[in-house]
Amino acid sequence: RRKMHNRIQELRGNIRVFVRTRPFLPGDGDNHESAVDVSPDGESLQIYDKTGKADNKFQFDKTFPPSAMQENVFEEVSEFVQSALDGFHVCLFSYGQTGSGKTHTMQGSGNGQMRGIIPRAVEQILEQVNVLGQQKWRYTISASFLEIYCENLKDLLVNMGDGPQGGKAPKLDIKRDADGKSYVNNLTGINICTTDKSQGMSELEAVMSAAAKTRSVAKTDMNAQSSRSHSVFMLHIHGKNEEDGTIISGALNLCDLAGSERLDRSGATGQQLKETQAINKSLSCLGDVFSSLASQSSHVPYRNSKLTYLLQDCLSGDGKALMFVNLSPTVLSSHESLCSLRFAKRVSQVELGKPTKHVTYKMGGKK
Numbered sequence: 135r136r137k138m139h140n141r142i143q144e145l146r147g148n149i150r151v152f153v154r155t156r157p158f159l160p161g162d163g164d165n166h167e168s169a170v171d172v173s174p175d176g177e178s179l180q181i182y183d184k185t186g187k188a189d190n191k192f193q194f195d196k197t198f199p200p201s202a203m204q205e206n207v208f209e210e211v212s213e214f215v216q217s218a219l220d221g222f223h224v225c226l227f228s229y230g231q232t233g234s235g236k237t238h239t240m241q242g243s244g245n246g247q248m249r250g251i252i253p254r255a256v257e258q259i260l261e262q263v264n265v266l267g268q269q270k271w272r273y274t275i276s277a278s279f280l281e282i283y284c285e286n287l288k289d290l291l292v293n294m295g296d297g298p299q300g301g302k303a304p305k306l307d308i309k310r311d312a313d314g315k316s317y318v319n320n321l322t323g324i325n326i327c328t329t330d331k332s333q334g335m336s337e338l339e340a341v342m343s344a345a346a347k348t349r350s351v352a353k354t355d356m357n358a359q360s361s362r363s364h365s366v367f368m369l370h371i372h373g374k375n376e377e378d379g380t381i382i383s384g385a386l387n388l389c390d391l392a393g394s395e396r397l398d399r400s401g402a403t404g405q406q407l408k409e410t411q412a413i414n415k416s417l418s419c420l421g422d423v424f425s426s427l428a429s430q431s432s433h434v435p436y437r438n439s440k441l442t443y444l445l446q447d448c449l450s451g452d453g454k455a456l457m458f459v460n461l462s463p464t465v466l467s468s469h470e471s472l473c474s475l476r477f478a479k480r481v482s483q484v485e486l487g488k489p490t491k492h493v494t495y496k497m498g499g500k501k
Contacts, residue, residue: 147486149424149455150195151478152210153179155463156235157200162464169468170461172199181475183468192475194482200463204242208254214456215255218371219262221382221492225389225448226251229417229477230460231470232393239458240367240390241342252367252388256338259371259386260331270377276323276370277338279345280306282440283363284412287318290345290365295322308443316447323370362409364416364441365390379496387448391417391441416441421477423449427484451487 155170171180171188178193196210211226218224228236242250256277263273279290287306289295304320311317324341327333349365369386392413419439426434427449436446448455459478461471 144454145488147451147488149457149481149484149486150214151457151459151482152196152198152207153192153194153459153461153475153478154198154202154207154235154239155179155200155461156238158463162462163466165465167465168200168463169465170463170471172197179475181468181472182465183472184465192479194459194478204239204248204250204254207239208251211251211255211456212258214454215258215386216262217454217489218369218384218386219259219266219373219382221373221384222489223385223387223448223453223492225387225445225453225455227389227391227455227457228460229391229457230393230474231462231467234393234460234462234467234471234474236393236458236460237390239460240388245339252342253335253338255386255388256326256369257331257335259369260326260328260334263328263373264331266373269375271373271375273328273371273373275326275328275334275372277326277341278318278321278323278368278370279341279365280318280321280368281349281363281365282416282444284409285416285440287440288348288363289320289322290348291322291324291341293348294324294341294344308440316444318444326369362392362406362413364392364413366444381494383492383494385453387445389441389445391420415439421480424477424481424484427486428480449486452490453486454489455486457481 155168155172158166158168169182171182173179176197177195178191179197180188180191182188198207214224214226228240230236238250240250241252242248259275263271263275266273281288281290287308289303289306292303306318306320308316309319324337326337345365345367349363367388367390369388371382371384371386373382374380416439419435419442422435422438423442434450436442436449442449447453457478459474461467461474
């Protein structure tokens with residue numbers, strides 16, 4: 135039944151929505167009564183407010199309880215990763231309030247079971263590239279990592295590039311190529327080795343480490359390590375079959391969105407207040423884009439924020455999109471969790487249309 139549901143969603147081009155509730159953490163206080171009740175069916179959940187009253191039941195493509203391991207989560211995402219290797223443009227968002235586990239879901243930690251979606255996705259791609267190599271396919275993979283901080287683009291890998299170390303980073307702008315596709319000029323691209331998996335994974339670790347040192351984080355009342363920016367990890371995949379000349383061009387965009395925060399709970403002042411307002415405005419623009427898409431409006435306001443303009447290709451019917459909504463289990467966060475779920479419900483109703491597979495055959499035909 136679930137496979138049939140996924141197939142229908144794919145044909146309609148719906149944005150797939152997964153919801154993950156994190157476990158309680160030491161900083162959550164002594165009250166470990168969860169505000170989120172995830173049903174055993176793995177597709178629905180209920181949320182309780184501060185009085186213990188249950189709100190509406192929500193249904194999504196997949197819901198993960200606090201006990202879900204990183205491996206379980208990635209199993210559900212792996213088909214999207216495969217799509218990028220097949221020549222589709224794929225975007226995965228991690229959305230939710232500050233401290234709900236977005237970065238843990240996307241990046242994780244270490245090299246073992248706690249690894250998140252990004253390292254597991256690269257590992258899967260490198261393994262598949264090795265298998266496809268036996269069918270005369272040759273791939274090049276390039277990784278980029280940027281952040282959007284107060285509506286400014288910042289290259290998180292600028293110190294890994296060929297330019298002068300420690301010098302002034304070149305200005306980044308979102309441009310359109312001859313085919314109307316978006317790209318970021320002056321953005322560093324790091325080639326990932328495709329012939330030796332261990333070397334490729336080592337190169338990825340270097341990329342993640344460099345990005346972590348550069349990304350804007352700050353302590354707020356809601357989170358000791360609050361990301362103050364959206365980060366977008368981009369993997370560009372190009373493959374050519376040496377036997378028949380077929381060329382594929384895929385892309386995997388993995389977005390760790392900055393957390394929405396209520397100003398009264400974040401304790402933000404001064405520069406952090408400006409950051410929070412910029413984050414909330416950017417997320418509001420993302421919501422406006424989804425609302426326009428859901429109502430099939432003739433005008434979709436992609437240009438209202440850098441985030442939506444950058445990801446326009448994935449959100450305009452050309453690609454596949456998956457939104458990962460992260461929830462905190464605390465009763466104190468139940469209002470924010472409810473807002474996240476209502477937002478996710480709107481997103482799940484968006485139909486992008488059948489995605490485009492970027493394949494060029496030797497005779498010049500495209501598919």
